[in-house]
Amino acid sequence: xxxxxxxxxxxxxxxxxxxxxxxxxxxxxxxxxxxxxxxxxxxxxxxxxxxxxxxxxxxxxxxxxxxxxxxxxxxxxxxxxxxxxxxxxxxxxxxxxxxxxxxxxxxxxxxxxxxxxxxxxxxxxxxxxxxxxxxxxxxxxxxxxxxxxxxxxxxxxxxxxxxxxxxxxxxxxxxxxxxxxxxxxxxxxxxxxxxxxxxxxxxxxxxxxxxxxxxxxxxxxxxxxxxxxxxxxxxxxxxxxxxxxxxxxxxxxxxxxxxxxxxxxxxxxxxxxxxxxxxxxxxxxxxxxxxxxxxxxxxxxxxxxxxxx
Amino acid sequence: xxxxxxxxxxxxxxxxxxxxxxxxxxxxxxxxxxxxxxxxxxxxxxxxxxxxxxxxxxxxxxxxxxxxxxxxxxxxxxxxxxxxxxxxxxxxxxxxxxxxxxxxxxxxxxxxxxxxxxxxxxxxxxxxxxxxxxxxxxxxxxxxxxxxxxxxxxxxxxxxxxxxxxxxxxxxxxxxxxxxxxxxxxxxxxxxxxxxxxxxxxxxxxxxxxxxxxxxxxxxxxxxxxxxxxxxxxxxxxxxxxxxxxxxxxxxxxxxxxxxxxxxxxxxxxxxxxxxxxxxxxxxxxxxxxxxxxxxxxxxxxxxxxxxxxxxxxxxxxxxxxxxxxxxxxxxxxxxxxxxxxxxxxxxxxxxxxxxxxxxxxxxxx
Numbered sequence: 001x002x003x004x005x006x007x008x009x010x011x012x013x014x015x016x017x018x019x020x021x022x023x024x025x026x027x028x029x030x031x032x033x034x035x036x037x038x039x040x041x042x043x044x045x046x047x048x049x050x051x052x053x054x055x056x057x058x059x060x061x062x063x064x065x066x067x068x069x070x071x072x073x074x075x076x077x078x079x080x081x082x083x084x085x086x087x088x089x090x091x092x093x094x095x096x097x098x099x100x101x102x103x104x105x106x107x108x109x110x111x112x113x114x115x116x117x118x119x120x121x122x123x124x125x126x127x128x129x130x131x132x133x134x135x136x137x138x139x140x141x142x143x144x145x146x147x148x149x150x151x152x153x154x155x156x157x158x159x160x161x162x163x164x165x166x167x168x169x170x171x172x173x174x175x176x177x178x179x180x181x182x183x184x185x186x187x188x189x190x191x192x193x194x195x196x197x198x199x200x201x202x203x204x205x206x207x208x209x210x211x212x213x214x215x216x217x218x219x220x221x222x223x224x225x226x227x228x229x230x231x232x233x234x235x236x237x238x239x240x241x242x243x244x245x246x247x248x249x250x251x252x253x254x255x256x257x258x259x260x261x262x263x264x265x266x267x268x269x270x271x272x273x274x275x276x277x278x279x280x281x282x283x284x285x286x287x288x289x290x291x292x293x294x295x296x297x298x299x300x301x302x303x304x305x306x307x308x309x
Numbered sequence: 310x311x312x313x314x315x316x317x318x319x320x321x322x323x324x325x326x327x328x329x330x331x332x333x334x335x336x337x338x339x340x341x342x343x344x345x346x347x348x349x350x351x352x353x354x355x356x357x358x359x360x361x362x363x364x365x366x367x368x369x370x371x372x373x374x375x376x377x378x379x380x381x382x383x384x385x386x387x388x389x390x391x392x393x394x395x396x397x398x399x400x401x402x403x404x405x406x407x408x409x410x411x412x413x414x415x416x417x418x419x420x421x422x423x424x425x426x427x428x429x430x431x432x433x434x435x436x437x438x439x440x441x442x443x444x445x446x447x448x449x450x451x452x453x454x455x456x457x458x459x460x461x462x463x464x465x466x467x468x469x470x471x472x473x474x475x476x477x478x479x480x481x482x483x484x485x486x487x488x489x490x491x492x493x494x495x496x497x498x499x500x501x502x503x504x505x506x507x508x509x510x511x512x513x514x515x516x517x518x519x520x521x522x523x524x525x526x527x528x529x530x531x532x533x534x535x536x537x538x539x540x541x542x543x544x545x546x547x548x549x550x551x552x553x554x555x556x557x558x559x560x561x562x563x564x565x566x567x568x569x570x571x572x573x574x575x576x577x578x579x580x581x582x583x584x585x586x587x588x589x590x591x592x593x594x595x596x597x598x599x600x601x602x603x604x605x606x607x608x609x610x611x612x613x614x615x616x617x618x619x620x621x622x623x624x625x626x627x628x629x630x631x632x633x634x635x636x637x638x639x640x641x642x643x644x645x646x647x648x649x650x651x652x653x654x655x656x657x658x659x660x661x662x663x664x665x666x667x668x669x670x671x672x673x674x675x
Contacts, residue, residue: 202413208369209408210428210479211401213394220427221416228418300418300463 008292012285019281020070020274024063027273034079034268053079066274075278076271080264086275090257094279096166097249097256101241103176108183109237113230115184116191117223121214123196131188138185143244147178147251164253175252179244183237187230195226228299231291238287242280316486316519317343317366322379324358324365332375334590335361337543339379343487348513348520350530350551352566353540356587359523362540363489365389366521367406368396383487402432405480409492411472415464422448422460425478432483447478450515452508470501477508484516491523506533527570531555536623539563542588542598549624559618559626561605564640597629605630605638 034055035046050056054065069076075086112135119131154174155163161174198204199222207221245258253259257276264272295302324336336358343349351359364370366381368388381388383403388396405428408414416424425447426440435443441460448456451474464472473493480488490509494502506529513520522533530537531551538548539562547560558564565583585602588594594601600610609615609629618631629635639645 202408202410203416205369206406206408206414206476206479207416207427209367209400209406211397211399211431212427213397216431221419224418225416298418301465 008289012282012289015285016278016281019277020067021063023274023277024066025059027270028059030265030268032268034270036268070274070278075275078264078269078272080267080269080272086271089260089272090275090279093255093257093260095256096172096254097245097258100172100175100179100249100254100256101238101245103172104179104241105183105234105237107176108180109187109230109234111180112184112187113191113223113227116188117195117218117226119188119192120195120199120226121218123199128192131192135185135189135192138181139189141181143178143182144247144251146181147175147248150174150178151251164251166252166254171252171254175248175254178248178251179241182240182244186233186237186240190230190233191226194229195222198222198226201225224298228295231294231298234291234294235284235288238284242283314344315342316345316383317521318380318382319362319366320380320382322362322365322381323377324361324370325375325377326371327373327375328591331591334593335374335543336365337590337593339540339543339545341538341545341548343519343521344536346513346517346519347535348522348533350522350524350534350537351540351545352524352527352530352537354525354587356590357540358543359525359540360491361543363406363491363521363523366487366489367400367404368393369400398432401428401480401485402483403485404487404489405483405485406489406491407473407476407480407493410496411469411476412496414476415472417464419463420461421464421467421475424464425475425482428479428483444478444482447482448475450512451475451478451481453478469497470504473497473501473505474508477505477512481512481516481518485518487521488513488518489521489523492525493522494529495524495526502529509533527555527566539566542593543590544598544627546599546628547624547626549620549626553621553624557620557624558640559620559624559631560599560628561603561630561640562599563626565602597627607635 034053035041035049041049047056054062057065066076073087078084078086078089081089115131115134119128122128150161151163151174155161162171163174165171204217204221207217212220242258245256246262247258248254249256249259250262257279260272261276261280263269264276319342320340322336322339323334326333326335339358339362341349341351351362353359361370361374365374365376366388368391370376376389379389383399388399391399415421422441422444423437425444426435426437429435429440429443430437433440445456445460448460453459453471453474459466464475467475477493493509494505497505509520510533512518520533522530524530534551536548536550537554538545539554539560540546541562547554547558547563549557554563555567558567562583565581568581569583571580583602588598588601594611595614596612597603597606597610597615600606603610607629613629615627615629615632617625617627619625620631630638
């Protein structure tokens with residue numbers, strides 16, 4: 001297990017290196033400069049600022065300098081908010097994003113599992129059709145459309161939730177719903193298909209022949225076996241939530257990293273773009289590592305421990 | 310028949326499956342008894358209704374199954390009238406089942422000890438530790454070597470033969486009155502087959518359970534069963550003791566089955582088979598369903614269904630050939646010959662097995 005983890009961590013670092021490299025050069029291809037909107041600055045002032053931030057150096061030198069800094073844990077200071085180190089900027093803003101992302105993931109997947117399981121148990125009834133419709137809607141409606149609809153109906157019309165503010169838990173409800181719809185729909189669809197399969201398998205027949213009740217069969221045998229493949233889509237779902245959060249955080253004015261990421265791209269805030277990209281890639285890598293370990297825990301046939309010959 | 314001796318009485322059972330194309334009449338008026346301690350083999354081709362019969366007894370038919378008529382009396386009570394909750398109490402406690410494919414009938418994500426212990430926990434309300442201790446005893450009884458160390462293993466760590474032993478352990482852990490074995494050796498290779506059959510015989514004596522043994526393999530029947538019922542197109546066409554069915558079959562379908570079974574003497578000649586395919590049970594033919602494939606069919610076979618004719622107190626066959634007015638036909642010499650050969654050969658085989666003892670099973674551990 002330790003050996004496996006070490007290997008995975010090495011790959012994680014390698015992945016981050018590749019991500020840094022690709023992002024750095026892609027970012028330089030963005031039109032405009034960090035000072036595009038500062039029309040009042042004179043040429044000499046611009047040159048001075050460029051000198052200060054090292055932007056007058058050739059791109060490959062900038063890249064190597066960045067890499068050298070990143071290895072030491074120095075991700076530079078933001079262009080947009082001068083004197084704010086990128087690391088501080090991110091750490092002060094990651095809380096709300098993590099909260100909403102995790103809430104959306106957990107709530108979405110759990111409700112998705114319940115809906116999917118019900119659909120499978122009541123296969124070809126109205127319950128099943130309803131779950132299918134819910135999942136199709138959830139998959140096809142983009143989170144930003146859902147966000148606006150939620151704001152309008154539950155925020156403005158019903159007045160149950162604040163529309164675009166950030167404070168306590170109540171402020172997280174609508175963003176969580178908007179972001180959670182996709183994981184909910186995807187996992188409902190996945191669990192339903194898988195469970196229909198599992199429910200017609202021989203070991204479920206045997207479980208019934210043992211005298212287990214319907215719920216007993218579901219909880220002791222069907223659920224666990226149906227959920228194993230769901231782990232596969234946790235990674236893609238996390239990506240969904242991360243990309244979705246960039247828009248949804250803007251819509252709900254949440255002071256998170258998603259909102260910051262969009263701002264920094266619009267203002268060519270190079271160090272912030274880089275820093276956030278690294279954070280996003282790191283989070284995704286961790287999710288993938290976590291799902292791989294989870295596989296082994298849930299499915300004894302893919303244990304990571306050295307039991308296999 | 311003596312009712313006290315019967316543990317299960319199936320009467321006039323009729324099961325249809327509702328499909329888009331219409332009602333498939335899978336079981337058409339089946340009646341049989343299972344006596345205490347006996348092994349009843351139900352033999353027939355695929356699709357003859359063997360498995361549907363047992364699923365109906367277990368109350369585990371698919372949703373589109375419709376039990377049109379009949380009774381299944383277990384200890385005097387009709388199982389078909391019982392609620393689902395009552396059936397849950399009976400399944401795995403009074404009536405247990407062994408399935409065909411041991412590779413797929415165990416839950417891949419549950420330790421086998423827990424799987425064997427589960428019926429105890431459900432029916433006897435036993436605590437996990439106590440149930441596991443009994444499961445361990447059962448594992449030893451069904452011949453799983455090194456049971457102490459293997460109780461926490463998962464199904465994928467066992468070979469097919471070992472997995473079938475585990476399935477048997479699950480079925481027998483509550484000492485059921487009736488064990489339904491639905492082709493329990495079909496998915497196993499021949500040497501393992503013999504071991505599993507021996508094990509079942511052995512355990513039947515120890516636990517004194519009655520067995521309904523479903524198979525299409527007459528070779529297996531000869532060594533296992535006390536009585537045999539031959540099924541065709543959702544009906545029982547002949548039943549009797551194992552000797553009566555093997556040495557004195559009366560129904561042309563039984564003749565066909567027996568002659569299409571290879572023996573050690575089957576030489577270079579082509580193995581005889583029954584021509585044609587079983588009838589479509591969406592619309593069963595009038596008269597004897599076997600008539601179209603029957604070289605001995607009489608005119609009446611296509612018009613009127615034959616009733617059961619008594620051959621002996623224990624032997625009945627549903628064929629018009631047994632009617633007093635029917636023309637005398639003798640089964641082909643070849644079949645008579647085969648039966649005689651089979652009889653002597655089989656006795657030798659049994660004697661051989663007794664002296665050699667069971668073959669050691671190779672086991673793979675991953």
